[in-house]
Amino acid sequence: MTADRTDAVDEQPATDGGATAVVDEPPEFAADGATATDLVERDSIRSTVRGTVEVAAREYRLAVRRRWAVGAAVVFALFSLALVVLGGSEVGPTRVGAVLASFAQVGVYVVPLVALAAGYDAIVGADESGSLEMLLALPLSNLSVVVGKYAGRAAAVGGGMLLGFAVGGALLVRYAGVGVAGAYAWVALIAVAAALAFLGVGVLASALASEKTRALGGALAAWVWFVLVHDLVALGAIATFDLPQWAVSVAVLANPADLFRVLVLRTVSTTAGGIAGVLTGAGLSQGVLLAALAAWILVPVTAAVAALGRRSI
Amino acid sequence: MTDRRIERGFAVAVVAVLVVSVGAVVAAPSDDAAGSPEVAFDAPVPAEYDFALSSVGERGDGYAAIGDERYDSLAAAVDAAEPGDTVAVHGHVAGPVSVDTPNVTIAGKSPSESVVSGEAEGDVVTVNASSVTIRDVWVRNAGYSTEDNDAAVWVDAPGATVADTRITNTTFGVWVNGVPDARIANTTIVGRTSVERRSDRGNGIQLWRANDAEIADNRITDVRDGVYFSWSSGVVASNNTLWDLRYGVHYMYSDRNRLANNTAFDNDAGYALMVSDDLEIVDNVAVNNTGTSGHGVLVKEVDHSTIAGNDLVGNDNGIFVYNSLDNAFRDNLVLANDVGVHLTAGSVDVRAAGNSFVDNADAMYAVVGEQVAWNASDRGNYWSDASPVDVDHDGVSEVRFQPDGTVENLARQHPGARVFASSPAFDAVRLAGRSVPLVDAPGVVDHHPLATPAHDDWRRYYA
Numbered sequence: 001m002t003a004d005r006t007d008a009v010d011e012q013p014a015t016d017g018g019a020t021a022v023v024d025e026p027p028e029f030a031a032d033g034a035t036a037t038d039l040v041e042r043d044s045i046r047s048t049v050r051g052t053v054e055v056a057a058r059e060y061r062l063a064v065r066r067r068w069a070v071g072a073a074v075v076f077a078l079f080s081l082a083l084v085v086l087g088g089s090e091v092g093p094t095r096v097g098a099v100l101a102s103f104a105q106v107g108v109y110v111v112p113l114v115a116l117a118a119g120y121d122a123i124v125g126a127d128e129s130g131s132l133e134m135l136l137a138l139p140l141s142n143l144s145v146v147v148g149k150y151a152g153r154a155a156a157v158g159g160g161m162l163l164g165f166a167v168g169g170a171l172l173v174r175y176a177g178v179g180v181a182g183a184y185a186w187v188a189l190i191a192v193a194a195a196l197a198f199l200g201v202g203v204l205a206s207a208l209a210s211e212k213t214r215a216l217g218g219a220l221a222a223w224v225w226f227v228l229v230h231d232l233v234a235l236g237a238i239a240t241f242d243l244p245q246w247a248v249s250v251a252v253l254a255n256p257a258d259l260f261r262v263l264v265l266r267t268v269s270t271t272a273g274g275i276a277g278v279l280t281g282a283g284l285s286q287g288v289l290l291a292a293l294a295a296w297i298l299v300p301v302t303a304a305v306a307a308l309g310r311r312s313i
Numbered sequence: 314m315t316d317r318r319i320e321r322g323f324a325v326a327v328v329a330v331l332v333v334s335v336g337a338v339v340a341a342p343s344d345d346a347a348g349s350p351e352v353a354f355d356a357p358v359p360a361e362y363d364f365a366l367s368s369v370g371e372r373g374d375g376y377a378a379i380g381d382e383r384y385d386s387l388a389a390a391v392d393a394a395e396p397g398d399t400v401a402v403h404g405h406v407a408g409p410v411s412v413d414t415p416n417v418t419i420a421g422k423s424p425s426e427s428v429v430s431g432e433a434e435g436d437v438v439t440v441n442a443s444s445v446t447i448r449d450v451w452v453r454n455a456g457y458s459t460e461d462n463d464a465a466v467w468v469d470a471p472g473a474t475v476a477d478t479r480i481t482n483t484t485f486g487v488w489v490n491g492v493p494d495a496r497i498a499n500t501t502i503v504g505r506t507s508v509e510r511r512s513d514r515g516n517g518i519q520l521w522r523a524n525d526a527e528i529a530d531n532r533i534t535d536v537r538d539g540v541y542f543s544w545s546s547g548v549v550a551s552n553n554t555l556w557d558l559r560y561g562v563h564y565m566y567s568d569r570n571r572l573a574n575n576t577a578f579d580n581d582a583g584y585a586l587m588v589s590d591d592l593e594i595v596d597n598v599a600v601n602n603t604g605t606s607g608h609g610v611l612v613k614e615v616d617h618s619t620i621a622g623n624d625l626v627g628n629d630n631g632i633f634v635y636n637s638l639d640n641a642f643r644d645n646l647v648l649a650n651d652v653g654v655h656l657t658a659g660s661v662d663v664r665a666a667g668n669s670f671v672d673n674a675d676a677m678y679a680v681v682g683e684q685v686a687w688n689a690s691d692r693g694n695y696w697s698d699a700s701p702v703d704v705d706h707d708g709v710s711e712v713r714f715q716p717d718g719t720v721e722n723l724a725r726q727h728p729g730a731r732v733f734a735s736s737p738a739f740d741a742v743r744l745a746g747r748s749v750p751l752v753d754a755p756g757v758v759d760h761h762p763l764a765t766p767a768h769d770d771w772r773r774y775y776a
Contacts, residue, residue, distance in 0.1 A: 064320045105735050159327030166330045182341020185334035231738035238730045239723050248729035261736055278731045 051144035052151070055135070059122075059152025068118060068153070072160025079110055080168020080188075084175065096176050096183070103187050104264035108257050111161075112223050115195040118157045119202020120219035122149045123308060124209045146305045150203050157199060158192045165191065187264050193293050194260035198226075200300035201256075207307035226257045249282045253289075256296040263289050352627035352649050352774050354600045356578060358532055358554050362503055364425070364451070364481060366405070372430040375404025387429060391417065402427040402450050408437040415442040415470075421450035424479035424501075430454045436467040437483075444472040455483040457508070459515055464488040465502075468495055475500055485515035486536065489523035496527045504536030511559045511581075516541040520548060520567075528553060539577070542567035542589075550575060559604070560585040560611075564592060572597060580604060583628065585611040592618040600774075601627045608633040609650065612660075615640065625650060626774050631673065634660040643667050646768040652678045653716075656757065661685050668694040669766040670716070677716035678725065679757045686758055693759035695766045703764040710762045717756040 063069060083106060087099035123146070126132035135145050165188035173181055202219050209215035234251040237243055252258045266279055266286070279285075369375065376383055377390035378401045384390035387406040391414075394400055399418040408431040412419070419438070421427020431437035431454040438452055447466060456463030464485035466475055471492040478500045480486045486502035489495045502517040517533035518540045520526055528550040533539040539555035542548065542564045551573045555561035561577030561584055564570065568590040575597045577583035581604025586592055592615060599609035607629025610620060614636050621643040625631035631650040632642070636658035644667040647653040653673035656663070657680040666689035670676040676696055679685065687694060692709055701710030720743045724731045733739045 060324075061316075061320055064323055065316055069323055101735070105740075108737060155324070155327070159323060159331075162327055162330050162334065163323075166334075179341075181337045185337035186341070189334055189338060228737050228741075231733050231736045232742075235720070235723065235730060235733055235738060235742065238727050242727070243729075245729050248727075248732060252732050258733070258736065262732060265735065278728060282729055282732060284732075 047139070048141050048144055051138075051140045052148045055140065055144055055148025056151040056155070059149045060155045061152075063118075063153050063156035069156040069160040072114060072118070072157045073164040075110075075114060076161045076164025076191075077167035078164075079106070080165050081171060084168045084172045096172070096180050099172065100183060100187050100267070101265060103191070104261045107191055107264075108261050109227060111191050111195050111260065112198040112227055112257055114161070115157065115198035116202040116205075116219040116223055118153055119150075119199040120206050120215045121212055122153060122203045123206040123304070123311075124212050124215045125206070127311075128212055142308045143305050146203065146207065146308055147301060150200065150301050150304070153203075154196050154199055158196055161192050161195055162188060183267055186267055190260055190263045190293075193297070194256055197256040197259075197293060197296035197300070198222075200297050200304070201226075204300040204304040204307065207304040207311065226255050230255045231258065245282055249284055252282070252284060253292045256293060259289055259293045259296065263293070352601060354578060354626070354774065356554075356556065357576065358534075358556065362481075362501070362534075364479065364503075366428065369405040369426060369428050372405055372428075373407045375402065375406040375428070377402055377406060387419075391419070402429060404428070405430065408432070408452070408454075409435060409439065410437070411439040411441055412445050413441045416444045417442070418446040418448070419450060420446070420448050423449055424451035424477075427451065428453065431456070431465070433457065433482075435461070435463055436488075437465045439467045439469065440473045441469050443470045444474075445470065446474040446476070447478055448474070448476040449478065451479040451481070453480070453482045455485070457484055457505075459484055459513065462488055462515070462519075464515070464519070468492060471495075474498075479503075483515070485519050486517040486533070488519045489521065489526060491522040493524045494526065495520075495523055497529075497531060498527070499530045500532075502531065502533045502536065504534070506535050511537050516563075517555075517558070519543070520545040523548065534558065538563040538585075539580075541565070542570065546570060549573070555583075556580060561599070561602075563587070564589045564615075568592075571595070576600075577602065582606050582608040582611045583625075584609070585613075586615045586618065587611070587613045589615050590617055594618065594620045594623065596622040598624045599626070599628060599631075600624070603627075603629050606633075607651075608655075611635075612637045612640065619643070620645065624648070624774075625653075630655045630678075633657075634663065636660060638662055640664070644767065645669075646671070646771055647676070648672055648771050648774055651675070654678070654757075656681060656685075663687065664689070665694060666692055667763075667767050669697075669763075669768040669771060670694060671697040671766060671768075671771050673697075675717075675721060675725075677757050678721070679717045679755075681755055681757070683755055684758055685756070686760060688759045688761045691761060693761040693763060695763040695768075696759065697766075699759075699762050701762050701764040708764050710764055712762075713758055713760045714762040715754070715756055715758045722754075722756070 083102050084099055087102050169184045172184055201222050205218035205222060206215045209218055238248060252262060262279060376385055377387045379390055379394055379398050388410045390400045391410050391412055394414050394417045396414055396416040399420055402421040405428045408429045427449060428451040429437060433454050434456040437455050438447060452465040455465045462485060465480040465483040466487045468489045472494045474496045475487055476498045480502045482505060487497055497518055504514050508514050514537045516538045517536040518528060521543045523545045525547040528540055529552055531553045533555050534557045536558060538560045539558050540550055540562045543566060545567045546569045548570045553575045555577040556579045558580045560582045561580045562572060563585045565587050566589060571593040573595050578600040580602045583599030583602040584594060602609055609625035609628035610632040612634045616638050619641045624646045626648045628650045631647040631653045633655045637660045640663055642663050642665040647668055647670045649672045651674045653670045653676040655678045661681055665687040676698055696714050696716055699714040702712045703710050720739055
């Protein structure tokens with residue numbers, strides 16, 4: 001059993017220079033003499049990374065055992081199969097574009113919902129069950145706890161999504177040939193990236209909320225805001241105040257659901273005068289959009305680390 | 314133990330799919346971001362005409378003949394001709410020539426074998442007598458002046474016929490100057506591409522007070538306007554092919570004319586109808602007219618006219634209607650244009666039914682201050698953007714459709730807002746405006762949208 005677990009951890013990136021990690025022991029916490037500051041720093045970084053990896057592995061294991069990964073895989077397999085079958089019954093180049101566009105249109109509801117549901121109880125749930133207290137009693141930093149929990153769930157849910165998308169992708173390739181695989185894989189990866197962003201938002205809600213029900217409420221409020229209200233407000237503001245172009249760009253960057261939608265739609269040219277031209281005019285290149293999506297993954301998780309620090313356990 | 318296996322197996326599978334996905338994205342070409350789907354259109358004419366003079370020798374090498382009588386120059390033969398005579402052109406003869414005897418025919422063997430060349434000044438063939446026919450010749454090298462109306466064939470007498478002829482290297486092709494009953498058929502007119510701007514070239518066929526002319530089966534390219542109407546009535550223009558022009562056909566102050574079965578593509582505008590009355594524009598095709606004005610059909614201050622059964626495909630605007638009243642727009646296929654119909658300047662009483670609007674970026678752009686109905690009493694048009702609800706299976710939706718409402722106007726006034734196209738918020742507002750008359754926003758409304766396209770074969774443009 002012990003050897004087995006060591007293997008499991010070794011599958012993670014070799015952050016400690018490939019040294020065999022004795023992970024069943026708590027990480028050494030500045031035990032081996034704090035003679036020089038750089039040594040201390042290096043040690044603390046190393047222990048943080050090791051702690052994070054450990055929490056992440058544990059969280060991943062729990063998530064898989066709770067069938068979240070399989071659940072996500074089943075949900076997105078059904079989702080992608082349905083869209084491919086419904087849209088791809090007559091497959092030609094234009095129809096493939098329509099199928100991918102419908103991934104953006106329908107996925108903008110489903111992807112945030114699944115990710116927020118997977119994230120909202122990460123901290124507050126552990127708090128209520130008592131395991132958070134136990135984790136913090138170990139020599140683990142807040143960063144390790146939050147990032148570890150986030151990474152573990154991200155691996156389970158994101159991985160499940162990717163496997164699910166692969167099922168629909170296989171069918172689409174069968175319909176339309178292997179040439180569409182690149183475009184489809186792009187859509188799937190962007191969907192996973194958007195899910196990671198919303199998972200971060202869910203974890204942030206979880207770190208802020210005092211009770212699980214409140215975290216759920218916060219996650220649902222975030223869903224309503226990002227999926228529906230934000231764009232309505234933006235459209236209303238554009239209509240009323242005659243906003244300049246940069247304000248429209250900011251409105252897009254301020255919403256990971258919009259980032260997901262435009263990143264998918266800009267690659268498909270189903271309608272004449274598609275969205276790509278508008279994006280170019282707004283200065284939203286693919287690089288900017290991807291950077292914004294990465295920021296939407298990093299910032300909520302960082303904020304959640306800070307929120308955990310202010311939380312009374 | 315099984316749990317552990319599932320965990321590891323799952324991780325391995327995810328990593329494998331991730332690697333494959335990233336590989337597929339990296340390998341796939343990523344430059345398909347821009348551009349609209351291309352309309353597949355096979356032009357019924359060659360892309361470039363390649364007319365060679367080599368087989369007929371130098372200008373003046375040829376001769377003309379009346380019966381067995383042979384003349385060294387075409388002018389001498391034409392002067393000698395009696396009414397009813399046919400002057401045969403052999404080889405490459407010199408113009409200019411002026412026909413002053415009625416009912417004379419100038420005929421070649423074919424345009425590649427019988428050539429009349431001008432001196433790059435003034436007109437080449439001038440018709441001063443009635444019922445003159447010019448056929449099977451190649452008339453070329455007229456003057457360069459648009460002010461002097463330099464034309465290959467100048468028609469100054471009634472009843473002239475130009476048929477099976479080729480006209481090149483000219484400013485104006487055929488100019489019909491205030492005389493009735495001209496007939497121009499199966500003639501190919503190619504202007505000068507060396508004149509850089511189209512507005513500095515002449516028109517292919519210029520009809521000035523040319524009532525009751527017949528323009529059929531011609532091919533016209535590289536001039537200013539293909540067929541230009543000025544104060545001409547009762548003209549039938551049919552089966553002409555018009556491309557690489559400013560306007561394919563251009564009506565000015567010309568009432569009671571019929572335009573049927575013509576094809577205009579790759580022009581600034583396909584058919585430009587201006588300040589005219591009682592026109593019949595039926596069964597024409599306008600494809601890929603995307604120049605500076607970019608209309609399939611331009612309707613400007615035109616009243617009491619019918620535009621029916623036309624295919625308007627892949628233009629900037631399928632049809633642009635400006636300050637025009639009491640027109641009918643029926644049974645047209647409006648496909649893959651940037652804007653299907655652009656209504657403006659008070660053109661509010663179009664009688665429209667039986668049209669199919671398919672795959673236009675915007676089906677309708679109506680700059681009107683009121684709500685305008687686009688349907689007959691029991692039947693409207695097909696809109697590919699609509700979600701028709703046909704409960705009683707009579708082919709007509711019970712739910713109205715507003716192709717042009719709040720969000721469309723918003724997106725037009727603030728192009729940046731198009732970023733939100735097909736977002737849930739955008740779709741919700743649009744759906745509300747389109748099918749539920751909660752707010753009567755100004756624009757075009759179809760109260761009886763068709764459940765299926767009125768044109769079955771629109772897919773042929775994507776073949």
